[in-house]
Amino acid sequence: MKELIVATKNKGKVLEFRQMFSKYNISVKSLLDFEEEMEDIEETGTTFSENATIKAEAVSKQFQLPVVAxxxxxxIDALDGAPGVYSARYAGEEKDDEKNLQKVMHELEGVPMEKRTARFVCAVAVARPGEGTFVKKGYCEGFIAGEPSGTNGFGYDPIFIPKGSQRTMAEHSSEEKNAISHRHHAIQQIEDWLKHQS
Ligand SMILES: O=P(O)(O)OP(=O)(O)OP(=O)(O)OC[C@H]1O[C@@H](n2cnc3c(O)ncnc32)[C@H](O)[C@@H]1O
Ligand SMILES: [Mg+2]
Structure with missing residues (x-):
């Protein structure tokens, strides 16, 4: 079993990377395993790809190892793309999932279903010492629900209904989410590299 560092402090992401990397025989170490040694990485980019690159390269440089971020x-279309790259801090610096999704509910009050189109976006960056960085993006199209529902997943999952479904992402099992998510679609595109790691 090969071990890979995923440069995240988000427990929900760590779990999904563990679930999705297991089929490549790769075990995941995250920044939660190195809490004391890790400074917070400032996400100063204006795009998902830039921020994924910043996180992957900072940690790869520190450990001199290949790192995924x-x-x-x-x-959300009706909010001109918000919360977008600011999704984690949409309702404030404390990065509170519940406050973030309540803010979306508030901003979309009175907006009819057909205008509540949205997508989850995921940029996955792979930084390799001496060999440069590459980034791949994945998407999951859907709608913002009228009210939060479900307890699975994390973040905005209770208010996101994937296209073609009647349930929120938080009402999908982890297996179901991992078959359709933005993260799944991004990871699929780095599959060749993952296969060479294990
Ligand atoms: O930067 P790291 O340490 O990876 O952790 P983070 O939580 O700050 O992660 P981001 O900067 O990428 O911000 C992502 C935001 O989007 C939300 N998000 C990302 N993927 C999601 C998913 O699969 N389901 C629900 N919400 C998601 C998440 O809750 C955050 O608010
Ligand atoms: Mg972050």
Whole structure:
């Protein structure tokens, strides 16, 4: 079993990377395993790809190892793309999932279903010492629900209904989410590299 570092402090992401990398025989170490040694990495980019690159390269440089990072978020058409790259801090610096999704509910009050189109976006960056960085993006199209529902997943999952479904992402099992998510679609595109790691 090969071990890979995923440069994230988000427990929900760590779990999904563990679930999705297991089929490549790759075990995941995250920044939660190195909490004391890790400074917070400032996400100063203006795109998901830039922020994923910043996180992957910072940690790869520190450990001199290949590192995967994920920058992701929710893009809502009726809000001109917000919360977008600011998804984690939409309702404030404390990065509170519940406050973030309540703010979306508030902003979309009175907006009819057909205008509540949205997508989850995930950029996955792979930084390799001496060999440069590459980034791949994945998407999951859907709608913002009228009210939150479900307890699975994390973040905005209770208010996101994937296209073609009647349930929110938080009402999908982890297996179901991992078959359709933005993160799944991004990871699929780095599959060749993952296969060479294990
Ligand atoms: O930067 P790291 O340490 O990876 O952790 P983070 O939580 O700050 O992650 P991001 O900067 O990429 O911000 C992502 C935001 O989008 C939300 N998000 C990302 N993927 C999601 C998913 O699969 N389901 C629900 N919400 C998601 C997540 O809750 C955050 O608010
Ligand atoms: Mg972040």
């Amino acid at each position: 994920d920058d992701s978020g929710l893009v």
